[in-house]
Amino acid sequence: MERTDDTPDDWILLHRRHAIEGIMSDTLVRAIALQDRGGHFYRADFQVHTPRDTQWDGARPTLAERKTWARSFVAAARERGLEAVAISDHHDFAFYPYVKRAAAAEVLPDGTEVPGAQRLVVFPALELTCSVPCQAIMILDAEFPEDRLDDVLKALHFDPVDPKLDSLPQTTVLLDSGDINEIHAKLDKHDWLRGRYIMLPNITPSGHKTLLRTSFQVKYRDMVAVGGYLDGSITNLDKPRHVGEKRILEGGDSAWGSKRLALFQTSDARKADFSTLGEHSTWVKWAVPTAEALRQACLAQESRLAQTEPSLPNVWISRLVVSNSKFMGRVDVALNPQYSALIGGRGTGKSTILDYLRWALCDQPAKSTEDDEVADPRVRQRRLIDATLKPQEAHVEVHCVINGITHAVRRYAADGTVLLKVGDGDFEKVRESVIQSLLPIQAYSQKQLSSVAIRVDELLRFVTAPIQRDLEEIDRKRQEVAGRLRENYGTLERHRTLTTEIERSAVRVRSLAEQAQALRDGLSGLSEEDRKVLAGKAGHDRVREFYVTWEQHLAATQAELTGQGHSVE
Template sequence: MRRDYCKEFIGRCIEKGLTAVSITDHHEGVYVYEALQALAEMQEADPDLNFWIFPGMELTCKDSCQALIIFDVDLAQNLFEKARSRLSLPADVKPEERLGIQVELLNHNLEELQSLLDGDDELQGRFIILPHVKPDGHKTVLRRGFHKRFKDMPYVGGYMDKARPDDLKPGDRRILDGEIPAWASEKRGVVSCSDARHADFRLIGNHATWIKLASPKAESLRQAMLAPDSRIRHSEPALPEALISELSVSGSKYLTDGTYLFNPQMNSIIGGRGAGKSTLIEYVRFALGCSAIDDDQDTQTTATQRLKEILEGTLDHEIGEISLKVLLNGTPITLTRTVARQDVISVETEGSVSLSSVADVRMLVPTQQYRQGELSDLARGDAEERLLRLVTAPASHQLSEIETKLKRNAQSLTDALSKAVRLSASQHAQSHAQTKILLLKSQIENLEKQLSADGQVPATAITEHENFTRQGEALASARRVLERSKETIGDSLSDLISKLNVATTGQPVFLENETLRQVFNSLQTAILPGGSLQTILESATAWFDSELGKISSAEKDWAPILEAHIREYEEQKKLLAGKEAVLESIERLRGQLSEVEEQLEAAEVEVNELRNADSELVALRHQRAELEVQLSAVVQNQIATIEEASSQLANGRLAQDPNYSEIEEAIQQAFELPRLRGLRIERILKNVQNVPEKPAKWKEIQDEALQLLKWKEGAAEDKGDAPLTPILSEALGPEFMERLKEAISTERVSVLLRAILRPRVEVFHIRDGSPIEFRKASQGEQAATLLNILMNQTHGPLIIDQPEEDLDNMIINEIIKTIRAAKDNRQLILATHNANIAVNGDSENVIQMVLGRQAAGGAIDEEPVCDAITNTMEGGRVAFELRRKKYNF
């Protein structure tokens, strides 16, 4: 009966999402060991069942204070009974009887319990005592007059029934947070309990507590109480959006082949010099496409060159392979990269595998990574761009979208510029052709008058020759119009049909919505008054083919008529004695007229096709200017968060002078002329730098270059005077302006139109309440500020090799507070020699590296890891104790 009840209890706990419980039937231990046996049977049937039951006691001490004692999950029942004996509790439990024994007060005060149980070697370290700390609760220690006893208690945590710390009054909360020195100077961990006593389990899980435990031991609970900010939550915690779960190494000549596991929160890689810490981190970076091999070769430092040599020297060139398992919002992704094909990275997700570029993977998995000493390097003058990237990392998705739009805009801008220049040239050609046609017709008309000036009337073949010629040209022109239009209309309709098909496939999703169904059905059938789009396309194609066929027939019929006319024309020419020269001039001018009319037709077609080119170029330039404004706005919004993100160590602002590098490079490319000195280029740039409205001045320079290009590309015979270019003329001078008029090209102007003024940030360190330029702060101050900013961001995993190298020792403890808070929002992977970071930062996972292999791994709760930290980072237990004695702590 009890066994079945216990199984039902465990099942209900699992339904509620609980993975660990403590059962305290006062101090008897009857139900807990029955439940443990029931759990063993359930796990035998289902080996994957992961559920812990902690044996516990609920006691009331002589001083009228209540406490829970929670033991290791695997504490044997005889040791539980031994603990009861050590506390002088009644031993006649009588488990088969319906009622338990009468609960009495202990003969001991609350603070005596620890030493009583620690006095037994078999019990020492296998329990944790949690006093009742609910203010005004039943037999709580948080009551008036108890402040000294509370402060001196040897207990690191507490519990409260049917309440959470967030429910407390601010003053009571501050006591538990260690903010009132009279009560406590350190924060206590608190476990909320449901106190579920009903047979129907109605209260189970109502006041659950989320606790990070490395193992089902009381020591794990103790570690959680010592680091409540990191390990205890009273509402369901959220994991970071992007995290690295596992690294697999194969074909390494130094690191042991195998798998290295990472915790979703904080991971500390420890070990002596040359143990493989930096190599392990660089392997992670290699899989992410961010290793020393992938760095810009022009900006590599000695350190990155060394890491590049490590990668190339330790990973086998034929079989070296690194695989990284990543979770992106819960979706598993496996990245695999080999040395043999290091230019691509295999991306496996949901059963499909694709090859991606290194750049694409860096975009796919957002991370921030810093090697030894790189944090303080960010403050160097030549590292301004990296500092900007760090500050704006939380908005990287927004910035990436803007950059993608800028890139797309740049491509469209280049095409639009080319079209606008062609339009300008065609308009010039059109105007020139129209003028020339008028002139040629006037000349032909005067010459034709000369043919009949002596009273001799030319034959019909002579006077009608121009009409015959024009008739043939009209047929040819009509053919050209039809052929062009058939191609244009056919392509447009085919493209529209294809795009509509893509847009409506699988739509609507909500079939029950009548409006949606009508819209998508209408688009799918694409019925117009003249029929469906497909029918219209077929009809239009058939009409064009029919008309072209008619033209072919007309050309065939017209050809012999034209030939007969030409024969007669040639005969009549011979009869016009003395007027051969006039006829030859007329024929020559008519030939020129025919050519110019063809040129006019081509120009008119071009002008018609490109009629929107200027407005498109204007719109694209306006769009680019808007994107430039958006870029600055996003950066400015991020700068506003620096003070809070740096824990009040810094503030920042958008610099009054933007980043001129892009437009400076564009000016150099666009106005590169033989023997042109850099001083003249600087004059052009100064025009932008020396005015308040810098974007407006930059646009004026772009406009001058654009107008000059349009003028140059116009018809050679009809250019007229060059446009006014006051800025360029003043900067370059007459000689170089003449050269520029010859050299200006679409490519040069395109470079100018694409260049924008990018935002620049100014960061200030706050020292004693006063801001100082960031570059003037000490390296430790700089690194502390930047590390705080990084920790408070949420831009994917943060990977840093030895952050303490950049930090002053006095600052590290302040950073620890930030680390504890940061772990909820982003995964941390830190290689470190500093015990404060790994231990006080409460690293969920410690990886000990020894000569290229993992010697230990897990949380500090686990003995091998604790020993590894003590020996590697503290110099061993003896050295640690000696220092403690010397400090007289």
Template sequence: MVKNETLSRIKKLPNGARFYKCALQVNPFAYLQKNKKKTTYQSEEDYNNAIVDRCVQEGIEVIAITDHHCIDSALNLIAQAHSAGIIAMPGFEAGTKDGVHILCIFDPDRSPDEIRQILGSCGVTKPHQPPVCGDFDTLELLEKARHKWNAACIAAHVGAPSGLLYHLKKQPAVNAWTSDDLFACAIPGAVDEMPDNIKSILLNKDPQYHRQRKVAIVNAQDVNSPEDLSTPGATCWIKMQSVSIEGLRQAFLDPDSRIRLASDPIPDEHLELIGIAWQGGFLDSQALHFNENLNVLIGGRGTGKSTIVESLRYVLTLEPLGQDARTTHDGIIKHVLRNGTKISVFLQAHRPAKRIFSIERTIPNPPVVRDENGQVLNTTPRDLLPQIEVYGQHEISELTKSPEKLTHLLERFVEYDAGLVKRKSDLARALEKSRSRTIELRRELQAIKDQLATLPALEETLVRFQQAGLEEKLKQQSLLVREERILNTVPSKIQPVEELVDELKKLLPIDKAFLSDRALEDLPDRDTIKRNIPILESFEKAVRKAIDHLVTAVETARSEHQAVLQEWDKRKTEVRAEYERILRELQKGKVDGEEFIRLRKRIEELRPLKEKQATFKAAVLEAEQTRRQLLAEWNDVTTSEYDQLSKAARRISSQLERRVQVTVDFQGEREPLYALMRDRIGGRLQEVIDQLQSRDAFSLKEFADTMRAGTGALQDKFHLTHAQAERLAAADEDVKMQIEELQLGHTTNILLNTAPENSPPSWQSLDDLSTGQKATAVLLLLLLESDAPLIVDQPEDDLDNRFITEGIVPRMRDEKRRRQFIFATHNANIPVLGDAELIAGLVASGEAAIGHASITSDHMGSIDTPTVRELVGELLEGGKEAFETRRLKYGY
């Protein structure tokens, strides 16, 4: 991989919290000796090396060393872990005077002397004192650890002997479990594997033990050997920006977001934006290193939040959905970013293989896509990120105004069916061809009918001539006319073969580049595949030989036919001379023999049309049958699309059971029909359109057939006036066929439950909702089921805090495990209740056109970073729940 300086700079920036694999109850070698545990290691050094090596193998990045009432026994293992790049947190396992074991863990840089003093305050004066802190019971120890010692406490092996829920009974157990100072407990596996009485407490379902904030559950158990580190119950994943007591505290406060047990599913890898950097413009020299989960951009008005969102949209070549969004986007590109500014975006794809791509765009030029080696690719940003979505400020509200765009949003939840897409495309082309062919065949058949309509009169005239004796007198010339017609038909039978020869010549030489050494160089069985080269060469030779034979055959046929014509011309000359003599005699009697011959010639020309008419009738019937079949298949495809959308709508309604309901109307988008009618029929159509729009059920095929049935049928079926129906019935057949072929989109209906939590549902359609409620409904859909990034500028706009806290934030928290979000916001609920992995604070000086924004490293991180925590407190406002959470998280 070629080093990219911009990417290297981005990766050096903080990108917030991430999961660390942690083993939080590792015992030192002295613990094994003191408690007579079996071990294969003869020395502390060997044991420490083995523990550290196994940590590296297992990907364990954080360990806590928790001997019973002793810190000194951990010091060598701590040093050994640090030398291997593993973060070691010092601590001890305390036994309270009421018999409960508690893990007390400290910051990695906490000095041993301070921890010795803490142990002394517990009444522990000797390193190997029995495991009981005689001075404190469980409640007292938890209170001291939190408020005096700055330690993170975990109730060890909570359901086993000496565990809080095992050892304590009745009210003492309730008091300890419901203490505000208890943040976490440890179990050796999945919650479902715990005894039922303990499981209900862990899940916060036991009324007696119920807490406002659940106790965080971690996997941790005694590690007495390297092998113990490989057992599932010994480790868990904890999300922190930096490993610290504050990081653990934030994780314990929000375990659903920040703790993953060994039994929990591993989140799927998803497409993610690594970062963005600017060269020039309002954000000159700035860069951001995105987190793979929830990213929140905060800052005062004019600090550049929207500029970042629109920068991403511009680089990714995504079009705004509405006119207001377009105006905002164009204004930021022109006046804030400005011509000459270079924006670089880096992304990481995981399928089919893990790869990094860069997209660079200098305003106003098109983007350039490169791979990790710097090679320019013949691809577009949309090829790499086909499902990424960017929405500017208020743009989601604009989206709610278009049922068609809502259906496009629903299509995100439909599994892509390449076969159905191809089938639909093929059918659309086939229907267009069938329309052209059917109309052309009908036109030619009508022309034949028009010509044959004159034949009876011509034949009647011929009879009168025959009765006058001209047939016998001009018999030879009459027969000559028939012979000439037959002879002139011969070249028309040769001509198609000659045209076929010309087409065959165009197919040669056969392209064999796909079998070249270069084309096959990466294929393991290329030698077998290359055996097709002589096959194609022989085939080409045979085709050339066949062409030569056909050319010779055509030339021979034409030559021999010409010889026949020359021989026949001799008789034609003789007959013609006799014919002219007879005409001169007839003229003496004032009889026009020339007219008789012209009549005979015209009749001879028309008579073959009867056979041709029969052929065209059959062709028209066949074309009509083919079209009926195509229309039936077209209906099947349309129905299949509708079924897929309906299934997606039902699935979404199920997932958002008490929030949003989605339904789909079959071919509800009728504007393409109205546009065609205005273009091809014209006149006053608004009343007709209103009548058609009022119908819940509408079939294009039925409408076209009724137009064919005539004025009366249209009046009866669609309740039109005589003039309206007459205008429709008079439309060309081409128009009626085009109506049958139209692609009317299915339209999406969204209902939002506007009732408060725990109240009976009150479902309201989008038309009956406020702007903010509409945006809520659509935003809930946007948060669902995608592995592509979602970028939204101030999604809370127009929303009240209840909808954010009860609807948006819970869904965001659930989906961020599987998807990257980048939100710009001024609302505390999103980063605080959503537990944003990365919060980036922006500050600016001067106006956008001449000023400059900056994003400093100390303003990048999650809320366990003090400077970020302070920035959030200064800049953001929120609802009651957000402030309460802030009190828990930030201490105010």
């Protein structure tokens, strides 16, 4: 990336790190997206066990080998595309600190540390065996103090197991855990713990110690939990035998209440080769990895939870830089790929930021007419640039991501010059029309929006601008199909012409054959021998055709042999 005076060091470092061979372009896009402070989707597996688990499948590392195991775990999680995990052993936190430190120490291929926003998020968690009877996963804030983890176990009335042991003893049922709400009440007595955990009961259809069992209607209906976890894929709910459970989870069975539960599919990973790690995961959106963020995701599951990878915009503005504004000074804002909002009091510069953005991207404001009560926005925009940017000899730079490729547009206030940089290339001078075609934007002031519906040209622009690329692609395909249709129609016409000609020729051949036969039959004064010669004409014709065919075959064979002879020489 070309360095400029207004390019922060961390931005330079980001591009340098991801320029290393082997880093995929989608990793760079992800890194750019995480520069803002907004919410982002993270692919998470919230039921992951460690070698301490009683049902661990494989060799158990010794106490001295735990750091090495944790590093291999983080690497395996990365290979499987995970961005967050919950270490959820049965009533035990012993391995969590090792995984947490391994994630914090992860490095890029060039040996530099992974930036904080891109590190694997590790939640401390517990798989609880309750006397309900059912199982539940309790997830704490990702940054929950490690020195209070044993206090969490004690709050659950469970004595911590010696962390030096290679494996846990046989799992026992928690005391005073006959109801999910009772567990909440017990934990919420502690100010340091209240609001820093979320409880997800097991709601796997026909699962082991699941809450979805006959006679559990009241417990399910009255529980305070807003989400639950599945052992395996959510697609199992689509099987005919699970129609009833699916209706319950969607809040459609009055006997179980009207609550729609948020669902987290999990892998229940516990194999030494990590083969099941991340096999069933859920994409969760948060800004800060806390239990409250998970609870909010459950409450807004339509927009913050996904069982398959969410579809995100392939064109978005990632960053806005104003080198120096007389009104606002230097501005450097990272934007979210899904949703960004400028919040501030009157006169704090919200509209100014948007005007800078529009000007840099060479937008085409709505045209004013003589009857408009709103001043021409282009006049206002020009005055703003002249008053706040020109005196500072400033420029505005907008970074965009288009189908995984970074683009940077820089526009100078002094003369309106526009530069464009694509990927790792250099800035090049371009026309405004190039930017308008590459990054078409549409913006209206609040007053302008009120006039859109009564002006046909603006209404058409308002509707078509967001889908202009799609319309152009449809038009391209239409022209392509039209060309193929014309070509196919021409071929069809030629076929029809040739078919007609063949039919005519066939008729002429039959006519001539009949005429020849009639002439032969009408000949008089012929001897019997002459008549035999005429009668044998058809046979002679067939022999001649056979002879010509063989003659052609022999000629081709001779040519092939001659060619092989030259090759041998």
